[in-house]
Amino acid sequence: MILGGLAAVVVIAVITTAVLVTKKLTGRKQVNPADVKVPEYVKVDLLTPNKYSRPQTPLEKVNGIVVHYVANPCSTALENRNYFEGLKDQTGSKTTSASSHFVIGLEGEVVQCIPLDEVAYASNNRNSDTISIECCHPDETGKFYDSTYQTLVNLCAYLCVEFDLKPDDIIRHYDVTGKICPKYFVDHPEEWETFHKDVKNAIRILKK
Numbered sequence: 001m002i003l004g005g006l007a008a009v010v011v012i013a014v015i016t017t018a019v020l021v022t023k024k025l026t027g028r029k030q031v032n033p034a035d036v037k038v039p040e041y042v043k044v045d046l047l048t049p050n051k052y053s054r055p056q057t058p059l060e061k062v063n064g065i066v067v068h069y070v071a072n073p074c075s076t077a078l079e080n081r082n083y084f085e086g087l088k089d090q091t092g093s094k095t096t097s098a099s100s101h102f103v104i105g106l107e108g109e110v111v112q113c114i115p116l117d118e119v120a121y122a123s124n125n126r127n128s129d130t131i132s133i134e135c136c137h138p139d140e141t142g143k144f145y146d147s148t149y150q151t152l153v154n155l156c157a158y159l160c161v162e163f164d165l166k167p168d169d170i171i172r173h174y175d176v177t178g179k180i181c182p183k184y185f186v187d188h189p190e191e192w193e194t195f196h197k198d199v200k201n202a203i204r205i206l207k208k
């Protein structure tokens, strides 16, 4: 009985040490994407599994969030989601692969296309360890409406808390490949800095 108790204490000590060492090595706790729920304001409208937009490749870790703009002025969140969905029907030799975990619309609504524990095709070599967010915009400047911006801040803050990320772990598609995406935040780096500050504040409020 005493030996059993001792064994249990040893096992717990070993597990605790392993968790602490992992946290020390990575600088933060490792969160299994399958354990994270999306906020209730997200409309879940997952794509049909298919090789061009939802290949169902497991996303095992999340080290960052990549922000994009849809580059199609005035298109809605649902239209962009349906574009990704339509890629499953491609025929011929020249095909497109594209998708995103989330699309934020012109009124700040959010559609989820890909589960958090699956890879989306949005951010090139960072697809394997990031969550992607596409944002709709009214014109060619790529500037988001306030409603879209506010939802982006809130969703990023939520994901930062859930995945133990820092605002600096939120990057632009531009930071991955040099692509001018999201255009407004590439053209206005000071606005991107402000965005990071807004997310930082939103994280603070969420953690209260």
Ligand SMILES: [Zn+2]
Pocket (backbone or CB within 6 Å): 067, 068, 069, 122, 173, 179, 181, 182
């Ligand atoms: Zn992009």
